[in-house]
Amino acid sequence: MSLALFKNSAYDGVLDQNPFNFGHFNFPKLNLMVDGHASLWEISRNDLAPKQSGDIDCSVFACQYAKYFGLNKTFDFFKDNIAHKRTEMSKEILSFEISLDKTQIDLLLHNGDLVSETDVIECPFSDHHFVVAKLDIPKSPNIFKKIECRNLSSVNILKINLLIEEIDFQQIRNYDDINEKWIYVKNKITEIIDYVLPLRKITVKNMNQFP
Structure with a gap:
């Protein structure tokens, strides 16, 4: 007691x-x-x-x-x-x-x-x-995912194709090694893509996209 x-x-x-x-x-x-x-x-x-x-x-x-x-x-x-x-x-x-x-x-x-x-x-x-x-549990802040992408619209694809046609591929003959030939072609095409379609960073609000 x-x-x-x-x-x-x-x-x-x-x-x-x-x-x-x-x-x-x-x-x-x-x-x-x-x-x-x-x-x-x-x-x-x-x-x-x-x-x-x-x-x-x-x-x-x-x-x-x-x-x-x-x-x-x-x-x-x-x-x-x-x-x-x-x-x-x-x-x-x-x-x-x-x-x-x-x-x-x-x-x-x-x-x-x-x-x-x-x-x-x-x-x-x-x-x-x-x-x-x-x-009373505080909600965790939304953390949006950020990705790098390019604008592959039909207009931009057409621009890339036109610029690729203007490349002087005859310069490949100046290289004897097959790897060097490939690097030359790759660099030329990459330069065009970077010029027409520069990388952009976007925020994805829907977490179900781009998992």
């Missing part, structure tokens, strides 16, 4: 015990109620608890870690990280009455400052409801 009297100034001050149910503890500021039975919430490894500021672990933690609120641990939990509605409801029909048991929360959502809003959605096929969270 010492948990009920432990002071945590960062959240609720004195954590008062629920006067209607001595098996639970209330955290008024967080609107949180957790089961106080030690047999249910005993944790043998401290590294299983949520990480503190500077070592944030983006994950979902079971309700048992809420016990650590009463152990003077300062976690990076924000008000909007907490699901405020019940997340589980079970109904048992007895011989003389219907027993209805509610659990206000059985999950703590901890994602640093990424969680901006949480809610609970009823599940039509289970007594466990869906806990949903809205994450």
Whole structure:
């Protein structure tokens, strides 16, 4: 029962015990109620608890870690990280009455400052409801691909053909080596292409083009 009297100034001050149910503890500021039975919430490894500021672990933690609120641990939990509605409801029909048991929360959502809003959605096929969270994740900047290309329009192709016809290929006879002959032809044609169709750098906004 010492948990009920432990002071945590960062959240609720004195954590008062629920006067209607001595098996639970209330955290008024967080609107949180957790089961106080030690047999249910005993944790043998401290590294299983949520990480503190500077070592944030983006994950979902079971309700048992809420016990650590009463152990003077300062976690990076924000008000909007907490699901405020019940997340589980079970109904048992007895011989003389219907027993209805509610659990206000059985999950703590901890994602640093990424969680901006949480809610609970009823599940039509289970007594466990869906806990949903809205994450504020900044969008990565668009990185457009840049390529080098030439304007191979029909007009430019015609210009290239006309200029190639003006090349004096008789100069090939001045070379004895076949490789030198090829280099001469290649350079002449390349000079014409660079003159008519200079290389241009363009930005491709559609990433499906030119993969």
